[in-house]
Amino acid sequence: MDTNSTALRFLIVDDxxxxxxxxxxxxxxxxxETAIAGSAEQALTMLDTFRPDLATLDLKMxxxxxxxxxxxxxxxxxxxxxxxxxxxxxxxxxxxxxxLGATDYLAKPADTDQILAKLNGSTPDPDVEIADKPMSxxxxxxxxxxxxxxxxxxxxxATARALGMHRRTLQRKLQKRPxxxxx
Amino acid sequence: MDTNSTALRFLIVDDxxxxxxxxxxxxxxxxxETAIAGSAEQALTMLDTFRPDLATLDLKMxxxxxxxxxxxxxxxxxxxxxxxxxxxxxxxxxxxxxxLGATDYLAKPADTDQILAKLNGSTPDPDVEIADKPMSxxxxxxxxxxxxxxxxxxxxxATARALGMHRRTLQRKLQKRPxxxxx
DNA sequence: CACGGATGTGGCAGATTGTCGCATGGTTTC
DNA sequence: GAAACCATGCGACAATCTGCCACATCCGTG
Numbered sequence: 001m002d003t004n005s006t007a008l009r010f011l012i013v014d015d016x017x018x019x020x021x022x023x024x025x026x027x028x029x030x031x032x033e034t035a036i037a038g039s040a041e042q043a044l045t046m047l048d049t050f051r052p053d054l055a056t057l058d059l060k061m062x063x064x065x066x067x068x069x070x071x072x073x074x075x076x077x078x079x080x081x082x083x084x085x086x087x088x089x090x091x092x093x094x095x096x097x098x099x100l101g102a103t104d105y106l107a108k109p110a111d112t113d114q115i116l117a118k119l120n121g122s123t124p125d126p127d128v129e130i131a132d133k134p135m136s137x138x139x140x141x142x143x144x145x146x147x148x149x150x151x152x153x154x155x156x157x158a159t160a161r162a163l164g165m166h167r168r169t170l171q172r173k174l175q176k177r178p179x180x181x182x183x
Numbered sequence: 184m185d186t187n188s189t190a191l192r193f194l195i196v197d198d199x200x201x202x203x204x205x206x207x208x209x210x211x212x213x214x215x216e217t218a219i220a221g222s223a224e225q226a227l228t229m230l231d232t233f234r235p236d237l238a239t240l241d242l243k244m245x246x247x248x249x250x251x252x253x254x255x256x257x258x259x260x261x262x263x264x265x266x267x268x269x270x271x272x273x274x275x276x277x278x279x280x281x282x283l284g285a286t287d288y289l290a291k292p293a294d295t296d297q298i299l300a301k302l303n304g305s306t307p308d309p310d311v312e313i314a315d316k317p318m319s320x321x322x323x324x325x326x327x328x329x330x331x332x333x334x335x336x337x338x339x340x341a342t343a344r345a346l347g348m349h350r351r352t353l354q355r356k357l358q359k360r361p362x363x364x365x366x
Numbered sequence: 367c368a369c370g371g372a373t374g375t376g377g378c379a380g381a382t383t384g385t386c387g388c389a390t391g392g393t394t395t396c
Numbered sequence: 397g398a399a400a401c402c403a404t405g406c407g408a409c410a411a412t413c414t415g416c417c418a419c420a421t422c423c424g425t426g
Contacts, residue, residue, distance in 0.1 A: 095287060128279040130243050134345060135270075136346055141320050144320060163319055
């Protein structure tokens with residue numbers, strides 16, 4: 001372990017205040033310096049005074065998504081390690097995030113240890129565990145919707161049209177949390 | 184469209200023979216040279232004589248998983264574009280695959296157009312507007328159910344359990360939708 | 367500023383799903 | 397052969413969910 005005189009700076013971007021506060025405290029207790037942003041926009045304004053070494057980003061927030069923040073965070077600090085942390089996890093957003101340079105991707109709920117483990121000891125290994133059960137229909141539907149949604153740059157109306165589904169129905173599905181992916 | 188004298192070589196690694204054959208034919212029809220491997224091991228032995236430019240890999244096969252193949256394929260051809268294509272998709276394997284250098288990750292069922300779109304996405308292509316509509320959720324669900332049903336030799340009760348769905352609901356779905364395909 | 371497109375919501379009637387229950391037919395096990 | 401299991405088909409009913417219509421905001425382009 002490298003012992004720097006200054007603590008590593010940890011930025012939490014999430015619009016769930018309760019979640020942020022709890023996580024912040026847990027992380028601070030482990031010796032990090034933390035900061036909380038309630039939106040992507042707010043996070044950007046903080047970068048002048050707080051240059052993070054680690055960050056967790058939420059996807060679904062009022063305003064811009066955490067994914068859009070990845071390039072900007074990396075511009076400020078190319079060595080930053082970024083963990084996407086969201087309750088609306090999907091394969092397509094995970095793929096996009098990693099391609100943009102995120103270090104890892106976790107679905108909420110996740111505890112502090114899991115979060116730090118992903119940020120610290122994350123080395124790609126080809127022997128990941130492969131699910132032995134196929135996806136549930138609910139999960140498959142969620143993934144498919146997310147995929148089409150990203151293909152349409154998040155345009156809900158266009159996605160609904162492409163899927164031959166009523167826009168109202170799509171909105172309702174998106175508001176609900178995806179079925180938990182269990183191993 | 185760039186006209187090379189030699190066609191791009193496309194490697195399909197999947198232990199589902201029917202799937203491989205259908206995909207191979209569809210891809211060949213679009214001007215690629217194709218090869219099929221039924222396992223990761225078999226794919227490796229082919230690399231001496233068939234150096235692929237594009238590849239789709241399955242995750243769950245007898246023997247090694249497609250993910251373990253990624254580094255080896257990239258060693259042979261650093262510019263190779265790799266698409267993970269699996270019926271046992273999960274976020275964690277998607278993250279690993281992308282970290283190891285896969286180009287993209289799709290959950291089966293996916294049609295040929297989607298597959299090629301993902302693999303060509305990084306190639307200069309002027310008019311990449313969303314060509315035709317993606318599968319409807321209903322159709323996707325139907326295909327998935329059929330696939331799992333087959334894996335369970337037509338056993339409805341077992342299929343319902345595997346899908347985390349109530350048997351009664353599965354019965355009703357099967358009884359109803361006789362398959363509705365159209366564009 | 368008017369116009370078209372996207373989005374967030376509320377409200378409803380009708381369709382779908384989650385559960386229970388029960389009966390039948392086939393296999394396996396003493 | 398009878399008991400014990402399973403898979404399957406189907407009726408019924410309440411809880412959800414979906415398709416649709418109706419606004420009310422917000423943009424960005426003319």
